[in-house]
Ligand SMILES: [Zn+2]
């Protein structure tokens with residue numbers, strides 16, 4: 001007699017939200033041999049592991065276009081292993097890691113290393129972004145062809161803008177040959193002046209050196225002009241200002257091939273939180289004023305902003321505990337992203353689940369030319385289960401990331417990832433941790 005195999009999983013009674021098929025309805029999902037075998041109102045299957053999901057929203061595995069895993073280089077802050085654990089706990093089944101590691105991802109050897117290490121860990125897909133310039137020095141372009149053959153999904157000198165206009169023009173032209181996106185970190189260093197927070201009324205009141213919105217908007221303007229001129233694909237990272245959203249909206253209407261992302265910190269917080277002088281609020285670009293925050297939400301609603309990414313940026317505690325002026329920029333973001341999305345966009349009825357999940361699945365997939373994992377029969381099962389009403393408290397112990405630099409430590413949030421199925425296997429379950 002053949003052994004009874006319990007490799008099937010039956011998800012019962014979930015509200016399934018699938019942007020690809022525009023489905024938002026209660027369904028049962030049967031997963032067999034890594035694939036979604038059936039998707040129906042009611043399924044009975046005796047030999048399957050059953051997940052009772054009546055209180056869950058079930059969506060395709062989330063995709064994060066922008067994170068930092070610090071590997072190679074800073075295993076005390078994060079590794080591909082701890083970063084993958086953190087990502088999967090946040091519901092992400094695919095993540096793109098930025099190349100500002102040590103050494104940076106400017107040759108195929110490092111791309112190969114990232115793929116090998118991510119496969120060894122075996123939790124989520126990790127897609128490397130290669131650097132635009134050698135050693136991220138902003139001068140000489142890397143071998144895009146070589147990096148792409150190894151599996152890079154795009155190019156970026158994130159952490160820095162490519163300041164030299166001519167180098168950036170050539171990067172765009174070169175990327176056109178392969179039709180891959182250039183991911184730009186749009187902040188003019190000379191205007192930002194190492195500002196510690198957004199330049200505005202609050203920075204004036206606190207007497208803290210500010211980084212003005214124009215530092216972002218100037219580079220966005222230049223990049224849009226060069227993208228139009230070259231016909232290349234430009235992806236603008238972590239958009240945070242009203243002026244940037246307005247420019248992108250206009251450029252899009254003209255047919256410029258531009259996409260962009262924002263991060264939860266830019267639609268959830270405004271710069272008044274800096275009054276706490278908590279260095280975990282120190283990010284680059286800075287958390288902006290309330291008018292900018294509202295404009296970011298508008299941009300998400302009207303489709304100008306394609307994606308919600310995290311810019312997950314781990315830093316060790318000792319560095320974040322430096323004086324505010326000397327603390328590094330960045331906060332971790334995988335494990336709190338869905339809560340901030342739920343609390344700000346869903347619960348306040350600014351956007352529908354379908355629209356939000358589109359910005360965390362199909363839209364990022366399209367940008368890196370990966371197939372979005374839709375929830376439909378025949379596709380490989382990559383599924384994130386969300387408990388939208390669950391309250392939880394953020395503590396250093398609950399976070400899987402090796403770094404704990406989030407201003408949300410101690411906060412009670414609403415909405416939590418309950419489980420993640422990656423390629424047919426349950427890789428994360430809140431109950432089991
Ligand atoms: Zn950046």
Ligand SMILES: [Zn+2]
Nearest residue numbers: 098158159311
């Ligand atoms: Zn970044």
